[in-house]
Amino acid sequence: MKKATILSGMFLCLLHTYAQTAAHLCSEGKRNHAGAMLFPKSMQSTASDQYDLHYHKLDLHLSNTSTYVRGAVTFRAEVISASMNEFEFQLHPSLTVDSIRFQGQLVTHTTNGDYKTVALGTPLSQGSPFKAVVYYQGLPTSTPQAAIGSGITNDVSPSWGARVTWTLSQPYSAYEWWPCKQSLRDKIDSVDVWITVDDSLKAGSNGVLEHITALPGNKARYEWKHRHPVDYYLISAAVGNYVDYSFYANPVGAPNPVLIQNYLYNKPNFLTFVTPRIDLTKDYLEHFSELFGLYPFHDEKYGHSAAPLSGGMEHQTMTTQGVFTAEIIAHELGHQWFGDYVTCGSWADIALNEGFASYLEYLMTEEFSPSQTTAFMAGVHANVMSQPGGSVYVSDTLNVSRLFDSRLTYDKGSAIFHTLRYEVNNDSLYFATLRSYLQQFGHGTALGTDLRNVFETETGLNLGDYFNQWYYGQGYPTFSVRWNHSNGIVYLKVSQTASMPSATPLFRTPLDLRIVCPAADTVVRMQLTATDTYFSFPWAEVTGNLGITVDPANWILNTTGSIGKDVTLSMEQVEANTAFDIYPNPATGSFTLASSAAAEATYHIYDAAGRVVQQVQANTPKTLVDISSLRNGVYYVKGPLGTRKLVKQ
Numbered sequence: 259m260k261k262a263t264i265l266s267g268m269f270l271c272l273l274h275t276y277a278q279t280a281a282h283l284c285s286e287g288k289r290n291h292a293g294a295m296l297f298p299k300s301m302q303s304t305a306s307d308q309y310d311l312h313y314h315k316l317d318l319h320l321s322n323t324s325t326y327v328r329g330a331v332t333f334r335a336e337v338i339s340a341s342m343n344e345f346e347f348q349l350h351p352s353l354t355v356d357s358i359r360f361q362g363q364l365v366t367h368t369t370n371g372d373y374k375t376v377a378l379g380t381p382l383s384q385g386s387p388f389k390a391v392v393y394y395q396g397l398p399t400s401t402p403q404a405a406i407g408s409g410i411t412n413d414v415s416p417s418w419g420a421r422v423t424w425t426l427s428q429p430y431s432a433y434e435w436w437p438c439k440q441s442l443r444d445k446i447d448s449v450d451v452w453i454t455v456d457d458s459l460k461a462g463s464n465g466v467l468e469h470i471t472a473l474p475g476n477k478a479r480y481e482w483k484h485r486h487p488v489d490y491y492l493i494s495a496a497v498g499n500y501v502d503y504s505f506y507a508n509p510v511g512a513p514n515p516v517l518i519q520n521y522l523y524n525k526p527n528f529l530t531f532v533t534p535r536i537d538l539t540k541d542y543l544e545h546f547s548e549l550f551g552l553y554p555f556h557d558e559k560y561g562h563s564a565a566p567l568s569g570g571m572e573h574q575t576m577t578t579q580g581v582f583t584a585e586i587i588a589h590e591l592g593h594q595w596f597g598d599y600v601t602c603g604s605w606a607d608i609a610l611n612e613g614f615a616s617y618l619e620y621l622m623t624e625e626f627s628p629s630q631t632t633a634f635m636a637g638v639h640a641n642v643m644s645q646p647g648g649s650v651y652v653s654d655t656l657n658v659s660r661l662f663d664s665r666l667t668y669d670k671g672s673a674i675f676h677t678l679r680y681e682v683n684n685d686s687l688y689f690a691t692l693r694s695y696l697q698q699f700g701h702g703t704a705l706g707t708d709l710r711n712v713f714e715t716e717t718g719l720n721l722g723d724y725f726n727q728w729y730y731g732q733g734y735p736t737f738s739v740r741w742n743h744s745n746g747i748v749y750l751k752v753s754q755t756a757s758m759p760s761a762t763p764l765f766r767t768p769l770d771l772r773i774v775c776p777a778a779d780t781v782v783r784m785q786l787t788a789t790d791t792y793f794s795f796p797w798a799e800v801t802g803n804l805g806i807t808v809d810p811a812n813w814i815l816n817t818t819g820s821i822g823k824d825v826t827l828s829m830e831q832v833e834a835n836t837a838f839d840i841y842p843n844p845a846t847g848s849f850t851l852a853s854s855a856a857a858e859a860t861y862h863i864y865d866a867a868g869r870v871v872q873q874v875q876a877n878t879p880k881t882l883v884d885i886s887s888l889r890n891g892v893y894y895v896k897g898p899l900g901t902r903k904l905v906k907q
């Protein structure tokens with residue numbers, strides 16, 4: 259596969275920017291102007307949970323000089339409660355409802371804050387389909403529910419002088435520009451977005467551009483058709499003096515090339531500046547399709563609408579974007595799998611969107627600029643550990659600024675999904691499991707518990723500790739190491755302290771140590787199960803003083819404490835702190851392996867030279883191990899919770 263080339267100079271500087279700064283561009287864009295708390299009245303009412311949305315048509319009139327909106331929104335839905343005696347939707351008070359038709363009949367409505375309610379003369383029974391059309395207009399007001407400004411914004415790019423009107427509804431601001439039901443769990447099965455503008459402008463939105471219809475008065479209607487389930491906040495509109503810069507990607511498995519359609523400022527200098535960066539989208543889409551399965555909307559398109567915001571917003575099939583670095587292009591494209599195709603089922607689990615999209619930035623770097631991966635992940639870790647606490651799981655989902663916290667939602671999310679890859683310890687299995695997760699929940703929503711269930715089912719691992727300490731927990735560990743060696747055996751004691759002991763006092767995790775002596779070097783993996791974990795292993799080449807690096811590949815959020823020699827460390831200490839036993843010892847033809855920990859585990863038997871001579875799969879608390887094929891001598895039985903010395907005679 260042809261790889262994108264990351265250019266030197268200015269663009270390479272942009273590549274480094276993310277690792278050197280504490281705020282993610284996507285986070286910055288969504289948090290801008292969002293300092294206030296969301297008012298509870300703007301949350302979704304239970305009354306609208308009585309119906310399931312199947313279709314929306316937005317038929318709107320917009321310009322690039324104002325946020326004024328006029329139009330009609332069609333609802334096609336089905337009653338899912340036992341009966342429904344009222345139809346309810348949400349619309350900001352700054353917008354005026356001109357009229358409503360329900361089942362073709364003109365009806366009246368009442369207003370309660372943000373909610374409009376139509377009382378039905380005859381209740382609809384469960385399973386009944388219905389159609390409603392809301393005609394409305396007005397000048398939207400900027401409110402604190404927006405992640406950036408208001409649900410619809412008009413502004414001029416300070417760098418390029420282009421004036422654009424664009425929408426950004428995440429998390430609770432769709433109702434600021436169109437009448438809707440703001441429920442994550444009720445994806446709309448299909449959408450048409452028609453936008454009438456001056457014929458000197460273009461209007462970008464979701465799906466396929468079916469027609470551009472010429473209208474009287476020098477107007478044109480852009481008719482977009484999207485036939486995939488979509489969440490309310492991923493529906494978009496962007497209006498400006500654009501040029502269409504389009505090309506195609508060819509991901510493996512696609513029956514046809516995938517259109518990448520970009521609406522860019524009609525400014526020559528902008529096109530010269532941005533097109534080399536936009537061109538990277540092709541390679542990234544092809545690579546992500548290899549990792550996670552074919553681009554979910556390959557039968558329609560992917561693309562960008564340029565707008566003067568300080569980041570990007572992953573509108574389904576057409577990201578609205580103001581910054582075009584390699585990282586943010588990869589991030590917003592990655593959302594098409596993680597965030598759009600599979601959407602978090604609760605804003606508490608927003609890391610399933612933003613954490614994974616941020617990790618795809620790392621995977622992009624790993625593929626196309628591998629020399630930068632160490633610095634990239636180090637920058638991510640440094641930002642996360644700049645404060646001692648904080649969880650990726652969001653307990654206060656009304657706090658918009660917390661939802662889009664760069665340190666926790668983006669960087670810690672990215673870091674812990676990198677750690678999950680390490681826990682699985684098999685890249686083929688890790689990416690296959692992510693593909694399974696996407697297949698199971700595609701075109702729907704998922705929670706953190708769903709991700710855990712898929713990984714445990716596909717890998718056979720118990721990930722309770724991982725999720726409790728990394729996903730729901732807070733903080734990070736500091737590891738200190740004491741070492742000794744004698745007669746070709748290395749003895750280790752790893753101690754840990756937690757940055758937020760009140761929330762997560764202990765991190766049970768695998769941990770790699772790189773050990774260097776004058777004659778050789780090696781990497782060993784320990785399974786940490788307690789504040790102090792002891793470990794030993796045979797290493798025939800060991801001599802002199804040891805140099806030890808904790809977590810050399812930076813898989814885990816952690817810092818290193820003290821490292822030093824401890825002459826008191828011995829096999830007796832290691833065995834006294836090992837959570838399994840072997841007997842009889844010495845043994846002849848067999849021995850019993852008894853574990854006080856989880857019954858299912860893999861053990862390895864090493865000879866005195868450090869070679870693996872036998873593998874043992876323990877499936878019960880007590881396992882009889884046949885060693886009749888081994889020569890008499892000294893061996894070491896290493897399991898996930900320690901090492902014991904075995905003598906065969």
